[in-house]
Amino acid sequence: MPRYYEIPIAFRNSIVHEPGGRRIVRTADFVRELAALNHHWSLKEANRWIENYQHGFKDISTEEGERRTFFFFNSNNGRY
Known part of the structure; x- marks a missing residue:
């Protein structure tokens, strides 16, 4: 049975850390998770x-199309 709180978990599991430090998410990976x-x-x-x-x-x-790629950017210039 699917649980709503698992959606952000699946999203975090689909994040790819590239060698240059970028973090990306592909929609297909998110759907798979x-x-x-x-x-x-x-x-x-x-x-x-x-x-x-x-x-x-x-x-x-x-x-x-719907197979998209999203890139994490920090709009606070490294500040939280």
Whole structure:
């Protein structure tokens, strides 16, 4: 049975730390992590959730469609 509190957990599990220090999330990875927790979302639903609840991530996709890539940016210049 899917639980709402597991959605942010799946999101955190889908974050990729690149060698240069960037943190990115691909929608397909997020959907895969959600499926492992019994949430069966489409790419469109996952994109909508990221846009609404993850304000530190910016869309950097290079192709059209629902398979998108989001990049973590710090708008506070390193301050919390």
